[in-house]
Amino acid sequence: MTETPPECTHWIGADRRYCRARDAVRRYLPGLRCPAHTPSALRGRPEPPPGPGWPTGAWTTPSPQSASALFDQRAVASGKRRAAAHTYRAAQQAVRGRKS
Template sequence: MSSRIPQPCDVPNGTHDGELRFYINGWKCDSHAPWAARGLPRPQPGPGLPAGAWTTPSPLSTSRVHDARAIASGKRRSSPEAYRAAQAAVHKTT
């Protein structure tokens, strides 16, 4: 987006009505928005992100699993408490 102050709409003619929003093709009012140009009704706000959007595993959590395996196998130094906790986490059956 540019730092210019948007005009009521980038369409040179016609009546302008409704909210001003930035679309891919520029600043448009509700009368000249892409959905209005196709003759569609104004889209309603959706539910947001899907439920699983925040449950995807991050690379940090997978590295912790590998660290627990390394600690449990004795390849990585740790305290006795961390060693026992890692062994319990790695050898846990689901």
């Protein structure tokens, strides 16, 4: 089996041919496309940010886990959440420390 190099599979109706460009061809939902024929480009929209997954800055915000730990601490400090006496005092200290 021979591997064909990736090429743009966009059908150019006016020219009655496929684009077949091989520069910077990437896989999109409709197939392989060159930068001029991406789904966004065909709709006149800006390209979505590149790269797999979320942008690196996305995780600089507190993770859900640490956020819930903070909420837990506040709940313990307010007495709404049952906790051992020493846990309660520690939580109150921590919450007071954050506010000041």
